[in-house]
Amino acid sequence: MIKIGIPSKGRLRKNILSIFSKNKLMLTSERGERDLFGYIKGFKNVNINYLHAREIIERLGDGSLDFGFSGYDLLKESELNIQKKITVKKKYNFGYAKLVVAIPDEWIDVQTIADLEEIAFEFKDNKKTRLRVATKYPNLTRDFLFSKGVTQFKLVKSLGATEVYPFTGSSEIISDITSTGETLKANNLRVLKDGEILKSQACLLISKRVKNSDSLRKVINKLSK
Secondary structure (H helix, E strand, O other): OEEEEEEOOOOOHHHHHHHHHHOOOOEEOOOOOOOOEEEEOOEEEEEEEEEOHHHHHHHHHHOOOOEEEEEHHHHHHOOHHHHOOEEEEEEOOOOOEEEEEEEEOOOOOOOOHHHHHHHHHHHHHHOOOOEEEEEOOHHHHHHHHHHOOOOOEEEEEOOOOHHHHHHOOOOOEEEEEEOOOHHHHHOOEEEEEEEEEEEEOEEEEEEOOOOOOHHHHHHHHHHOO
């Protein structure tokens, strides 16, 4: 049985469903649009699992999915032992976004990561606390800041709209995924000039534990055109 992971919601779902439609692969579910399971008409040995895009990465890593669709950002945010078990088969021309470091507009003297490093030390020396960075991407954010010489910070796990954290006293700055930057601007935030952490887009991902079969190759070939 071939198991395929498709995002159950979010920015990638619509375009991914269109890929199936364009390649004449008809997705169907017994209980309608909210069903978390489905299949491809004419492919009796294929199961569709509708999951959170982050969970698709996890399931590909443990081999409970054969292949699936998610964002490159979520793959690179996952633990290295998971990344090593997944192959990027294709990058699609949609789902483009960037993971960036953003700060409040009122921080007029902070333009670059080097400026941010100075601020971080000021927080440590004067306020006896560390600069707080709210994010849903702790691994990528930590690695990026360390690589730029910023060490005096504390990561705050974001559970919702990360953009509001600096204005509710929950953090000083954020790192977040953005497509156009409009949401950041609307919330009085701006990206540091050298604050781009990662470029992302939608990907077709395959578990390295997958067992090749004619049916699997047929479906993957259609979806990777």
